[in-house]
Amino acid sequence: MKIGLRIDVDTFRGTKIGVPGLCRLFARHDITGTFYFSVGPDNMGRHLWRLLKPAFLWKMLRTDAAGLYGPEIILMGTCWPGPQIGRRLGYAIKAAADAGHEIGLHAWDHHQLQACIEKMSAQEIFETFKKGCNLLTQITGRAPVSSAMPGWRCTDPVLLEKSKLPFIYNSDCRGDFIFRPLVSGKPLDQVQVPVTLPTYDEVLGRNGVTDANYNDYMLSLLRPGKLNVLTVHAEAEGGKCMEMFDDYIARAKQAGWEFVTLGSLVAETPEIPLGRIVQKAFPGREGWLACQEPV
Numbered sequence: 001m002k003i004g005l006r007i008d009v010d011t012f013r014g015t016k017i018g019v020p021g022l023c024r025l026f027a028r029h030d031i032t033g034t035f036y037f038s039v040g041p042d043n044m045g046r047h048l049w050r051l052l053k054p055a056f057l058w059k060m061l062r063t064d065a066a067g068l069y070g071p072e073i074i075l076m077g078t079c080w081p082g083p084q085i086g087r088r089l090g091y092a093i094k095a096a097a098d099a100g101h102e103i104g105l106h107a108w109d110h111h112q113l114q115a116c117i118e119k120m121s122a123q124e125i126f127e128t129f130k131k132g133c134n135l136l137t138q139i140t141g142r143a144p145v146s147s148a149m150p151g152w153r154c155t156d157p158v159l160l161e162k163s164k165l166p167f168i169y170n171s172d173c174r175g176d177f178i179f180r181p182l183v184s185g186k187p188l189d190q191v192q193v194p195v196t197l198p199t200y201d202e203v204l205g206r207n208g209v210t211d212a213n214y215n216d217y218m219l220s221l222l223r224p225g226k227l228n229v230l231t232v233h234a235e236a237e238g239g240k241c242m243e244m245f246d247d248y249i250a251r252a253k254q255a256g257w258e259f260v261t262l263g264s265l266v267a268e269t270p271e272i273p274l275g276r277i278v279q280k281a282f283p284g285r286e287g288w289l290a291c292q293e294p295v
């Protein structure tokens with residue numbers, strides 16, 4: 001019984017404070033996971049302002065965004081260029097790699113990729129991945145083995161551009177089992193490891209889920225004998241939710257679950273079926289998400 005553990009790192013603060021905190025937590029539990037880093041400018045404040053819609057405001061209130069991301073998130077990248085995460089905090093990324101965690105690319109500019117992906121040309125998409133790959137390689141001494149689109153905003157053109165880079169597998173969608181994506185009828189080499197479990201901000205405040213019963217709820221969603229992939233955020237589980245996450249890990253381990261990298265799940269999957277990525281609305285999220293569709 002295994003849980004693929006994926007840690008998304010979206011911001012400067014998440015890299016600086018959340019990542020070292022999570023590395024200490026994982027060392028204490030003797031577990032490893034796959035970190036996805038954002039390495040270019042932190043423009044996530046711009047992201048929040050852009051999404052000032054009633055539904056989004058409600059979500060911010062529901063999940064206490066300023067509490068999760070810190071008050072400066074609101075201003076980050078709004079009036080001045082956001083700080084370069086990889087250049088200033090490379091040591092935190094390197095330390096995660098040196099601690100035995102798997103390192104993947106989340107984005108060069110998380111905000112830009114999440115908000116503008118549909119308007120970007122193939123060349124622009126390739127360039128932004130390439131910049132991220134180069135900097136991560138410089139920081140850790142080896143190319144990132146995987147990548148994960150911010151906000152699960154993945155499309156077929158994105159998959160095609162990724163296939164030109166040295167990723168072994170990617171984690172860009174929600175779904176049920178590891179699959180090989182088909183684009184225009186052609187199977188790609190880079191397989192997909194879909195996320196099977198919801199994130200903290202998707203479920204909190206919905207259907208009676210609170211911090212008090214969050215772990216019970218998340219543990220109830222685990223499926224023995226099937227693929228289980230959990231995404232946590234350096235900004236949430238590496239910040240104000242850390243104590244709760246610590247308890248989740250302890251309880252899952254007690255129930256016989258083992259936390260592993262996504263790469264190790266790929267390595268132990270002998271037969272990988274084909275699938276497709278489609279864009280769909282998703283509970284608890286704005287706009288569309290990439291979802292797995294069996295063929």
Ligand SMILES: [Zn+2]
Pocket residue numbers: 008009010106110150151
């Ligand atoms: Zn993200």
